[in-house]
Amino acid sequence: MTKIKTRKQFLGIVFLTIIFTSSNIILSSAFIETIFPQISTKDTTIIIENFEDTTFKASTTNAFGWGTGTVTNTRNATVIPLDFYQTKNPLRDIEVQGRKVYAAGYNSTFAFQSLLAFNINDPADIRLASARTSVSEFATLTVSGDTLYGGSIRSKRIYYYNITYPYNLHGTGVYMGGFTIDGAVTDLEIQGNLLYAAVFNESSSRSFKIIDVTNPRPPNKIITTNFVSPNVLGLAVSGHYAYLAASSDGLYILNVTNKYAPIVLGHLNLPGNATDVLLDGKYAYVSLAEEGVALVDIQNPLNPQLIDLCYTDGIATRMALQGNTLFVANGPHGVFVLDVAEHDNMAHIVTYILPYVYDVDLYGGTVVVGTEEGLYTMQISAIGGGITNIAKTVYANAFNGLQAWDIRVIGDIAYVAGGPDGIYTLNIRDPNNPVLLDHLPTNPQVVFRRIDVQGQFAYAVSNTTVQMFDIQDPANIVNVSILSLGNNLYDIFVDGSFVYVTWQKGGFGLFNFTTASMLNWGNKLDEPHFGTNITAIWVQGYRIYAVDYSGLIKQSFFMFDRLTPTAIHQTDEAPLWGLNLDLKVDGDVAYHADTNWCVLSNVSDPTNRQYIMVLKDNNGVYINSTAVWNFGPYVLTASPDGVYIVNTINFNALTSTMYPNTQGALAITTAGDYTYIANRTSLIILRHFKSAADTYIKETNTAESTTIFTMPNGTISAATMDYEAWVPAGTF
The missing domain is CATH 2.130.10.10 (YVTN repeat-like/Quinoprotein amine dehydrogenase)
Incomplete structure (x- = not known):
């Protein structure tokens, strides 16, 4: 390592992150502030550089390994340790x-x-x-x-x-x-x-x-x-x-x-x-x-x-991604956190030192870490961030050009079933400005109700058909196959080669589509009949869950196993209020949107569903629910009143916030820091979590080095880095 003198020329006190993309040198503001808590005009800082990269050598110098870099605002990060459980063996x-x-x-x-x-x-x-x-x-x-x-x-x-x-x-x-x-x-x-x-x-x-x-x-x-x-x-x-x-x-x-x-x-x-x-x-x-x-x-x-x-x-061994924040299990150097908002310029946010870290995963906005000494939980987010009050969110943003009946988000792309408006894709990399990429309209008799995405294909169910689309290029959706299944189709779920389609007449069909672009009735494995109007289905492992919209208080939540896909076996059924519109299962908890209620059930035992609770708002009033999703222990449910986010960590002390302007919600999902609501006439985007990476501000300025002294072999031993005054918006 060699020390570099860097002269910073800008007005006022501005904390910056200097990112040298050419040699993957990340100098976080936290590092700089450790040396100089207040950086002002023409201060000089000692920074460490290893000079291993020659790709972006500056044109003004013949020295080895130093060149242009990028200056951006600092990422505001805070680490809140939550708990630690010591284990007998490394995890x-x-x-x-x-x-x-x-x-x-x-x-x-x-x-x-x-x-x-x-x-x-x-x-x-x-x-x-x-x-x-x-x-x-x-x-x-x-x-x-x-x-x-x-x-x-x-x-x-x-x-x-x-x-x-x-x-x-x-x-x-x-x-x-x-x-x-x-x-x-x-x-x-x-x-x-x-x-x-x-x-x-x-x-x-x-x-x-x-x-x-x-x-x-x-x-x-x-x-x-x-x-x-x-x-x-x-x-x-x-x-x-x-x-x-x-x-x-x-x-x-x-x-x-x-x-x-x-x-x-x-x-x-x-x-x-x-x-x-x-x-x-x-x-x-x-x-x-x-x-x-x-x-x-x-x-x-x-x-x-x-x-x-x-x-x-x-x-670096294992990784987990929360929106634009990448968490890296970094062995002896703990958890390494990266901002990946700009794909060609990953930026270090913070390193949190722990005993040797082997793996990292996410529970909603909680970072879960497996180490040589046991299990850690922590929140790594923007300062003052974490779960937001969606009633005061800086969003909502909306895409109003087409109807939205259902939505799935993969990476930067939203895939939307638009009801009578067909299928379309949106670039939502900037949730403040969703951009239409492609749109496949449909004829007036076809209404696309639900959509699911797996790999390079999207599967959408209309009132009469299941259709398969090649989405490898989201800006060029290609319809590759159509399977007509009669009337009254409602929901779809894709798991590997298995595709599940529900009927409003009752029951569902299980199809095995092992070959791309080959949808046909002959691929049907089984078709169990039950209920009267199956509006939602979810699959987790070998278990299948479905709900019925019967209009009656009767058996309307059903559980099955598919150990034999050609002979699906029902394991339990349970009474609900019979107005079910949506369903999600995560682990041993099922979330039901039952029009007038949002119900939580324990489904750990597939033969004996157990009622947990019905969600209430802060005033103790039951929350209506037409669509439901969860983000760790937080339940997001849409109702005619708006979208609620309910903290269910303590079942006996629920807390919630509500955004009011989503009265037409048909479906809801989360991806990264954002909630996406298919609100029939529009797609609405809310922010439910504030991560460290999302404090990135898309303004940059380049800097270039000037050699002070080079060694006989051509390597630098000292250099200056000069750049123009730059204060990004939102930096204080």
Whole structure:
């Protein structure tokens, strides 16, 4: 490292972040303020620089490794530690589902408490639900409903667990079996009825496996794919594509439509060792161990492009994304937080030092961290940020050009079912200015009610058809298939190759669409009949949940299992008020929008739904509900009065705020810091969370170095950085 003298020339006291994109040098304002709490005109600061990058060498100097940079406003960040639970073993992998965290406790010798479940309903009060002594070197897991899949490095096996009762992991009937797989199991992901496994250092160099888990009890069919590399450490799957972090081999993109013969579409060499992949629409974040984090444009899977690299000064392994804030498990250097608002200019916000950090996940706006000493929860947000009072939000913004009946948000794109206005896409990267990208109108007889998105395809249900759209380019929607199913269709849910469609006449159909652009009635697996008007369906693992709009107080909430997809079995039904319009299930809590009520149910036991509560506002008045979603423990529900956000951490002391101008809401969802309401005549955008990254202000100024002294080998030992006066709006 070499010290650089930087002369700052601007008026007044302005705290800035200096970002040298050319060599991934991030100098946060916190670092600068540590040296000079008040920076004024012509102050000089000592800054550390390693001079490793020559790409953007300034034209005015022949010195090695120094060039232009970008100046932006500081990101206002605060870290609020919430709780810590010490464990017997390091937590190598964690996953949040609903209000629980499941963790892999790693020990190279002992198996004591190697599988753990925590209750984080109140993130300031972590409680161990139960633990199981299972297997040593338990390194990875993934959760799908009431089934957990785990992988071991030493035994080279994959294990299955029934976690229907998370408070009884030590009990009988939890362990369902396992099987040996050649190689160290380092990552697992499930989509539909297929389990995808990263199996590092497999003897035949085939380290990417696919396992058919249509029935979760082994034995299962292990598909050794034709992909050749011994180095896969991490993976992500979306629709027909798998993204493989292959250590020193970089990033691979595979088409896995044919699970027996995946096709390599694209490959990108990356520095360091690629350990994990996190998808965000057209972008993928790849952790690179000691080389930090890479941002890759994957919109064209045949030609992935490196957009940016950021050195994290640690060992980047796993990641989690909250809007424009990226949290990186950074090994010995804690949690490294990045602002990714500008994709070509990732910026360091803050580093929070903890014992060795292996993994990070999110519970709404709470950051959950697995470390060598146990489980941490914390809030990392803008100063004074976190959950907002939506009654006083600086938004709402709206797109009024077309009707909005349902919405899904992936990355920067909103996919909207527009009722009689067809299907359309919006660029919502700037939620203050949603921009129409493409619009496919429909004829007057077709009304698109619901939409779901998976990978490169969107699936929309109208009153008479299911239609499939290629959305790889959101600015060019292509209708690839139409399946006519008669009248009275209402809702749709996509999970891997399984597509669920509900009928207003009662019941739903399960279809298996394994081949892209091939929707046909012959793909129907089963069609259970029940109820009178099934308005919403949700799928979590092997469990199917549906609600009925009957107009009567009767059995109107239904639960099924699909262990045999051709013979779906009903496990329970329960009475509600019979005016159900929407449904969401997250972990062991179901959220029902029942027109006059918003109801919460415990569905941990699939044979015995338990009533929890009906939501009330701050005055104790029941909240009407036509659409519902959740953000961790916060419930967002739309009603004729407006949109409520209700804090349900304490069921006996609910608190809420309400935004009034959404009386026509048909659907609601969240993505990042924002809530999106399909309000029939328009799309409304509210802000429910204020993260650190969203304090970014889109104004920049470049700076360029001037050499003071160079060494005989051409490297700089001292330089100045001069830039013009610049005070970004909103900086104080």
